[in-house]
Amino acid sequence: MDVLAIYACFLLAVTTVGSIVLFRFRRSLLSYLLVAAAYSLAFIWVAFQLGRDIFDSLSMTCIGLFAGGSYFLIFSAMIAWNRFRKLAVFFLGLAIMLDAVALDAFVIEPRSFDVTEYHVGTDKLEKPLKFVVLADIQTDDVGPFEKSVLTRAMQEKPDAIFLVGDYIHAFPADRAEQIERLRKLMKEAGLRAPLGVYATRGDSEDDAWTAIFKDLPVKVFPRSGTVANDVFTVTGLTLGDSFKLNYRPPRVDGLHIMIGHRPDFALSHPDCDLMIAGHTHGGQVQIPFFGPVLTFSLVPRQWAAGGLIHVTGEHGQEAGERLIISRGIGMERGYAPRLRFLCRPELVVITMEPE
Template sequence: MQPVLLNYYCVAVAVLVGAVSGIVSVRWLRGGLRSGRVLWRAAGVGFVGTVVFGVGALAITGVDGFTLIHVAYVVGTVGVPLAGGIVLLWARPRSRVVTAVCVIALAAVPVGVYATYVEPFWLRVDAVELAVEGVDEPIRIGVLADLQTTGVGDYERDAVERLLGLGPDVVVLPGDLYQFDADLLDERAPQFTQLIERIVDEVPLVYLVSGNTDTVAGLRRITAGTGARVLDNEIDTFELKDVSVSIGGTTLFGDDAAAQRMAGRLAGDGQAGVRAGLRILLGHKPDAIELVGATPVDLVVAGHTHGGQVSLPIFGPPLTLTNVPRHVAAGGLHELDGTPIYVSTGVGRERGNAPQLRLGVRPSIGIIDLVSAGGGSG
């Protein structure tokens, strides 16, 4: 099932589930059933309907947990308010409790509109500062993670321009640059190449690694001739502001042994490596930090989590798809076992069968200022 057809399917399911829940609730209330039982029964009808049609969607699209989330999200933001509205319009008599629940249910509509049409495009700058040894003049790293788009539009170009406007010395793209079928690469690669060329025109030091939705081959096709470098379990070393900087990039679905060897060389584990100077490990998933646990580097940069894409007050993101602690996966600069790690909340959002939303996790471009351990830059 194509994503557009899945959207229509989810809306149809939400309308059906919401209408049935609302109509039966009206009948139960008119029949004198107690409010508490009506609410529980209505919730049960909604839950069963969501599960049944969610399983139906899985049967059509294949096993994909994002499909179930998509069905549940649309039922929650369309079906639940519809049921509440039906009860408010036609249920007489009804208690204050039922009225309050229905009014709360209607609040899901503006939440859904905000999460679908506002927050996913409300790009912010996430600026952090990290003190490191051996740096006298600040070095600014720009992070452009998880564009994860089917094509380059005004939103993606604006993200690049905002990042370049902040004057980074190095730009890193930790995976998921695009998300579409491989047979569309030849058609769509040129627009991504232009985007990379725009970055390289301003910042010659540009590094990419592959993620879940792109590949090393695809990224190399896009970056060919631009001057940007795709790191496939490789290290690149250069001089910047009188500092030797080594960036190692790990490939998500590559050779695990090669990734471990690369990380060991980067961290300087006693082999002929690149221990001196500034050492940065670039990986798509934050789990890349496991490669340097015993011999930490100066910084790990990752994306992948989108900050959870949905984050709840106090609890944080319910779903992060990583092994690092939830507060780390939520995004920003943290430290794990003595190693600083920066996790970007990303520019884009999950595509395919997933609901196109962000809630409580604005998209971001990252700015990491590496300053002298003897004192910050202010």
């Protein structure tokens, strides 16, 4: 039996038993607290026992929280209504809040995106340049959402486009089809730019990842390297070099942009004018006054949330480098919960301007 089916059976059993206990002892305030505590411990513990990986465990935890939790809150409100009216209203309020969070996290935010604009000054340009960053498209079902993002990206008429990894995150049986669908979308959108389109590898790609861009005008970096045009130089990193702290790009004259999937390379203070990365998804879930819950990166939590970062040195002094981390377009796939909360997908538009 599938682990999700086993978990669903467990939730059905525990909610049934919990409902019977609550109804039997509904006149005791303590019973509501004890059942809530027991259910919370049970659904989390079992999720992490059954999960095939951490993301699978988190998916089951979400089911236990939003489905089972909402049920218990509503049931508790119903049986407490006559004897504990204020407590019942509190339970209903929590249930509404929980359902609102679920609606936003699973339905609204993943299906919409922001266009985030950054303006970066430099003394190495005579006229402004516009760049578009497409990070972490990371889908297992290429369709209208990805099409809308690519269409919006090309409407910006960028001078250059940077793609920083994690394009398709599908199970092996579906991967080839999804790659072909994404390639078709990129062709239909007219993915090109006067000063080039540059792509690096992400965590979800295999060694044959460059085939994603077959017959497309995209400069790929199967190995870390540096290329130049008449206006700027680009250093593209392999996945491995993007999370190492020892890669040193060549010193170049003029504007130098460094791109990699993971942002960890920024901690080594490479000699460049602008660094661009993805990977963190902004955490996908952000908590007010705390930030991303998970980042899977060495960079500070506030960096991983996404944005334009003025990199600081070991002692807090500004080091001069600037780093842009995108929250990305897609989400973690596989067994992961398909959600974003207070962390909408984003298309990043960078305008570099003469100082």
